[in-house]
Amino acid sequence: MSVSPPENTTRLSISGMTCAGCVSTVENALKNVPGVTESAVNFAEHTATVRGSVDAKVLVAAITASGYSAAELRGAEDESEKEAAELSYYRSLLRKFIVAAVVGFPLMLAEPFGLMPMLDTDSGRVFWLVIGAVTLGVLVYAGGHFFRGAWKSFRAHNANMDTLIALGTGAAWVYSMLVVLFPDMVPSLARHAYFEAAAVIIALINLGQALEMRARGKTSEAIKRLIGLQPKTARVVRDGKETDIPISEVGLDETIRVRPGEKIPVDGVIIEGHSSVDESMLTGEPMPVEKKTGDDVTGGTFNKSGSFLFQAKRIGADTALARIIEMVRRAQSTKPAIGRLADRISAVFVPVVLIIAVLTFLAWFNFGPEPKLSYMLVATMTVLIIACPCALGLATPISIMVGVGKAAEYGILIRNGEALQQAGKLTTIVLDKTGTVTEGRPAVTTLVPAAGWDETKLLTVAASIEAGSEHPLAEAIVSAAQARQIKSSSASDFQAITGHGVSATVEGKKVYFGNARLMAQHNVELGNLVTRAEELAARAQTPMFLAVDGFVAGIVAVADPIKPDSKSAIARLHAIGLKVVMITGDNRATAEAVAREVGIDEVMAEVLPGDKADKVTALQQRGEIVGMVGDGINDAPALAQADVGFAIGTGTDIAIESADVALMRGSLHGVADAIAISLATVRNIKQNLFGAFVYNVLGIPVAAGALFPFTGLLLNPVIAGAAMAMSSVTVVSNANRLRWFKSGATRT
Amino acid sequence: MNTWAINLAGMAVMALIVWWFWLSRSKAQHFSGAGPIEIIVDNGVYTPARIEVPAGQPVTLRFVRKDPSPCAEKALFDSLEVSADLPVGKPVDVTVTPPVPGEYEFTCQMRMYRGTLVAR
Numbered sequence: 130m131s132v133s134p135p136e137n138t139t140r141l142s143i144s145g146m147t148c149a150g151c152v153s154t155v156e157n158a159l160k161n162v163p164g165v166t167e168s169a170v171n172f173a174e175h176t177a178t179v180r181g182s183v184d185a186k187v188l189v190a191a192i193t194a195s196g197y198s199a200a201e202l203r204g205a206e207d208e209s210e211k212e213a214a215e216l217s218y219y220r221s222l223l224r225k226f227i228v229a230a231v232v233g234f235p236l237m238l239a240e241p242f243g244l245m246p247m248l249d250t251d252s253g254r255v256f257w258l259v260i261g262a263v264t265l266g267v268l269v270y271a272g273g274h275f276f277r278g279a280w281k282s283f284r285a286h287n288a289n290m291d292t293l294i295a296l297g298t299g300a301a302w303v304y305s306m307l308v309v310l311f312p313d314m315v316p317s318l319a320r321h322a323y324f325e326a327a328a329v330i331i332a333l334i335n336l337g338q339a340l341e342m343r344a345r346g347k348t349s350e351a352i353k354r355l356i357g358l359q360p361k362t363a364r365v366v367r368d369g370k371e372t373d374i375p376i377s378e379v380g381l382d383e384t385i386r387v388r389p390g391e392k393i394p395v396d397g398v399i400i401e402g403h404s405s406v407d408e409s410m411l412t413g414e415p416m417p418v419e420k421k422t423g424d425d426v427t428g429g430t431f432n433k434s435g436s437f438l439f440q441a442k443r444i445g446a447d448t449a450l451a452r453i454i455e456m457v458r459r460a461q462s463t464k465p466a467i468g469r470l471a472d473r474i475s476a477v478f479v480p481v482v483l484i485i486a487v488l489t490f491l492a493w494f495n496f497g498p499e500p501k502l503s504y505m506l507v508a509t510m511t512v513l514i515i516a517c518p519c520a521l522g523l524a525t526p527i528s529i530m531v532g533v534g535k536a537a538e539y540g541i542l543i544r545n546g547e548a549l550q551q552a553g554k555l556t557t558i559v560l561d562k563t564g565t566v567t568e569g570r571p572a573v574t575t576l577v578p579a580a581g582w583d584e585t586k587l588l589t590v591a592a593s594i595e596a597g598s599e600h601p602l603a604e605a606i607v608s609a610a611q612a613r614q615i616k617s618s619s620a621s622d623f624q625a626i627t628g629h630g631v632s633a634t635v636e637g638k639k640v641y642f643g644n645a646r647l648m649a650q651h652n653v654e655l656g657n658l659v660t661r662a663e664e665l666a667a668r669a670q671t672p673m674f675l676a677v678d679g680f681v682a683g684i685v686a687v688a689d690p691i692k693p694d695s696k697s698a699i700a701r702l703h704a705i706g707l708k709v710v711m712i713t714g715d716n717r718a719t720a721e722a723v724a725r726e727v728g729i730d731e732v733m734a735e736v737l738p739g740d741k742a743d744k745v746t747a748l749q750q751r752g753e754i755v756g757m758v759g760d761g762i763n764d765a766p767a768l769a770q771a772d773v774g775f776a777i778g779t780g781t782d783i784a785i786e787s788a789d790v791a792l793m794r795g796s797l798h799g800v801a802d803a804i805a806i807s808l809a810t811v812r813n814i815k816q817n818l819f820g821a822f823v824y825n826v827l828g829i830p831v832a833a834g835a836l837f838p839f840t841g842l843l844l845n846p847v848i849a850g851a852a853m854a855m856s857s858v859t860v861v862s863n864a865n866r867l868r869w870f871k872s873g874a875t876r877t
Numbered sequence: 878m879n880t881w882a883i884n885l886a887g888m889a890v891m892a893l894i895v896w897w898f899w900l901s902r903s904k905a906q907h908f909s910g911a912g913p914i915e916i917i918v919d920n921g922v923y924t925p926a927r928i929e930v931p932a933g934q935p936v937t938l939r940f941v942r943k944d945p946s947p948c949a950e951k952a953l954f955d956s957l958e959v960s961a962d963l964p965v966g967k968p969v970d971v972t973v974t975p976p977v978p979g980e981y982e983f984t985c986q987m988r989m990y991r992g993t994l995v996a997r
Contacts (some may be wrong), residue, residue: 210964290921342947459960462986464955491884491887
């Protein structure tokens with residue numbers, strides 16, 4: 130077969146075009162891109178339509194190089210096109226159902242009342258011949274797609290649901306026509322036409338697919354809601370004028386005005402004004418965040434009070450919201466190990482059913498009562514019709530789709546189905562202390578000067594040395610000095626000693642500032658300050674010693690407040706059945722004080738950042754399945770080592786890209802929610818798989834006639850058709866129950 | 878005689894099912910490396926469904942979905958951890974790199990649509 134790639138059509142929004150001359154510049158830029166066969170720029174809409182085999186990014190780069198900005202038109206537009214296509218298909222399925230039902234159901238209802246002519250009269254045969262022709266029309270119109278699919282997949286050495294439906298209904302129609310045209314070929318007891326069964330089965334399966342489609346539409350609601358967050362227009366400031374333009378036309382670095390009550394259109398940095406912004410729709414964080422000049426704002430969030438100007442820093446597919454949507458979409462397509470058995474079964478399912486159908490045929494032929502031919506046909510047809518590979522194939526992905534989407538509503542981004550399943554199996558959760566259990570914004574709480582020193586002098590030297598550090602504790606000390614209007618001195622030879630503290634030269638004196646280990650390393654005598662430090666640590670404060678020219682100058686104690694909801698979140702983790710461990714580089718006494726406060730089971734204190742991953746490994750070697758919660762950057766090795774890494778941070782963080790699970794709000798409740806959603810999803814998958822397996826494992830023998838020797842009953846193929854149609858609907862509906870998930874669930 | 882004939886015919890049909898669906902395979906289409914290879918998604922099958930590609934090199938597959946049923950809406954390369962949404966009527970390019978020689982299956986979410994990349 131020859132390969133003839135069709136031309137892609139890419140739509141781009143273009144910013145910066147001010148005159149008709151710009152149009153030809155952009156058009157030329159596009160035409161010069163290798164692979165472009167045609168390009169048309171619409172000046173009024175500020176869009177370009179490009180045909181050819183070129184990646185949209187290449188086109189955007191070409192336009193940027195010519196002095197304009199561009200972005201690919203995607204997102205909401207794609208979604209509405211998808212919805213329109215789905216609606217049209219849904220309607221076509223309903224039409225097919227109605228046509229098949231109008232023919233099939235009256236025939237089926239008339240027969241038990243003796244309203245149909247007998248086959249053994251000439252007029253009766255003519256009547257049935259007409260009915261045969263009408264039902265053939267039904268099969269072609271309402272069931273043609275099953276027959277086409279069956280034939281095509283047969284030629285490709287593949288078998289699918291279409292194969293079963295086409296064989297089942299096709300056999301019924303052919304047999305019935307045989308009875309009508311050549312009645313003498315068929316024993317008199319077996320002279321029965323099954324035209325109505327074929328039509329009704331086709332009707333029911335079309336209805337089932339339509340209902341399944343309806344239910345499926347709901348499974349992607351989370352994505353629709355995320356897409357819905359994106360505003361359609363932005364108020365840009367160009368040449369001093371404010372103009373509303375479609376969001377797709379916003380260029381990089383453009384200045385945008387956001388008024389109270391409006392959504393922020395793209396990601397950027399505030400350059401003028403201040404406001405409080407509700408980021409809950411993106412992060413799940415309920416409290417609005419105060420924003421001022423220099424702060425980042427995220428597209429899709431809601432500006433509550435003030436008006437401000439901001440500069441667009443990320444547009445189109447690069448915005449946090451677009452990346453989140455993409456990540457959720459990708460995760461929804463993946464499957465965890467739990468679904469692999471079903472995958473293996475569904476891969477061989479249809480040929481196995483075909484073999485069972487032949488065995489059924491032979492069993493009735495060899496052992497069945499008269500009229501054998503009728504029994505053979507009915508049982509074989511029922512086996513083909515009742516077996517539904519769709520329910521089995523859908524069981525896992527549909528639950529993953531809803532589960533991952535539900536998590537996104539809680540501000541939890543799950544990387545893939547495997548992480549979702551694994552999160553429910555965790556036995557131990559390791560929490561990084563700073564920024565996870567605590568706020569991560571420490572403040573100076575106590576100053577203990579040594580003999581000959583006072584608080585101001587102590588803080589002056591401490592602030593002088595820490596001015597060069599980027600550590601969160603340093604920030605606390607510098608802020609405390611600023612608050613007291615202390616002017617720090619300049620420090621030289623600054624050196625950070627990982628896990629210990631810092632050293633520098635201040636006013637010609639060698640200064641060390643850090644923990645007791647640092648002091649011991651440099652033989653600094655601490656005297657009675659050791660007891661004082663222990664007291665502070667027991668009150669969850671982190672004491673740091675200052676030594677100047679080999680003599681201790683005092684203690685600067687810093688405390689990082691515990692997040693208000695850490696305790697309740699840890700209680701939830703305990704309720705799920707998890708052991709909670711805290712890991713920190715902080716000293717043991719401080720760490721244990723924090724642990725006592727929030728109810729942590731085990732503390733790993735004074736752990737150097739590089740050793741955190743080893744601690745996780747040690748826990749794994751003890752047989753624990755470990756979840757690690759950290760800020761996603763400093764704790765990267767430990768997050769990677771853990772069975773599930775939870776990056777806690779903001780939606781704009783790099784953590785979105787790196788962790789198994791990214792929590793967009795700072796609360797530990799996100800971890801409990803993620804685990805609860807994981808448990809609920811895995812439970813839902815198991816229910817689906819159980820339903821699909823039981824359905825087929827029980828349904829197929831019953832259809833084959835397993836109950837006949839005991840009860841004399843044989844399953845009606847029409848009921849089998851209805852059951853098949855409903856099986857996928859049931860699986861999708863059960864998955865939809867996950868949409869009503871409420872956080873707070875526990876392991877069962 | 879009649880009984881034997883029908884039973885033998887039944888067994889022959891079963892043998893045929895096993896042979897056709899499991900043992901025999903359609904011929905793989907060789908990928909020349911000149912531009913994307915087009916795969917039509919329609920009527921329950923990928924056409925072509927078996928594609929021979931060089932191992933260790935990126936290959937671009939252009940999926941053209943014609944079947945509007947939701948079954949066809951995704952293409953998953955499980956072992957390569959790649960997936961793509963396939964909107965109806967809009968060609969979608971998916972670039973994959975089979976790392977070593979072997980067979981790499983790609984399917985729809987329900988595994989009804991099935992194709993294989995044969996990396997050599």
